[in-house]
Amino acid sequence: MDDLLQALVRKLVRKHHTSCPFTLASLLGVHIRYADLGKSTKGLYVRKLRRRFIVIHSRLPLEWQRFVCAHELGHDRLHKGISRLFLEDHSYFSPGKLERQAHRFAILLLTANVTLQPDESLREYYLRAGIPQEMLYFFDI
Template identity: 35%
Template sequence: MDVRRHVYQLIRKFKTDDPFRLADHLNIIIMYGDLGGKYGNYLKYKKSKFIIIDDVRTPAHLLPFVCAHELGHAICTSKDNTQWLKTYTMSINADKVEHTANQFAVELLLNDEYLADHADMSLYTIARLRGVPERFINLKCFKGHTLT
């Protein structure tokens, strides 16, 4: 899956890069609760999709990234039960699924249009403002090339 292209199609279709609004447009229910240490979780039950965000432990500045990451699971890896993969297997797939969700979140929150609109700021400043942890900035793709 070309995550970058998929993100841009969603932004164009729904005219937003806000992960909370996108989830609403896609009929993905966002719930809040104490997850006991995880910032967020994605769950699919029957035909309903849920993003659960820990409103006790998740720092406020990370909420957009957590929502975008879980939205990435809902859109890009919705058939994979990531919790099961992590708990019951040592599968490399679990890491790939997490990487894809992180890449989705970065492409959504640091999309090219947003970056162009804020060209007077550094990528690191924009990432901080958008809730993207610095360690994930290198997942941003520019015209098919990832930052290194």
């Protein structure tokens, strides 16, 4: 699945000349909204009447808003027709298959135009690419 995700992200970035999840969402016709989603929900993806929406928790730091947008865009690209919630409450430790795929999509998208520097650790690379530190758990860094 990882090869398919990498190919999908590469094609998306090449076609639209950007790896910015906000710009990609706009170009793909996915509407972004912000709302206070409470303590445990960072974002959600919803399809309603042929319209697609990413809702991002308005109180998140910018780094997290960017990651959530990329994650929910992953659901749009990978899980057509399924509305998914990106929950914080312990999901970092046992996310389901669809959540892991969306996490991986987000990380591949956010690192698409960031080159690993010589003598740079993967941890430093991911942090420089704007991946929230809590997400590094998924990559044993």
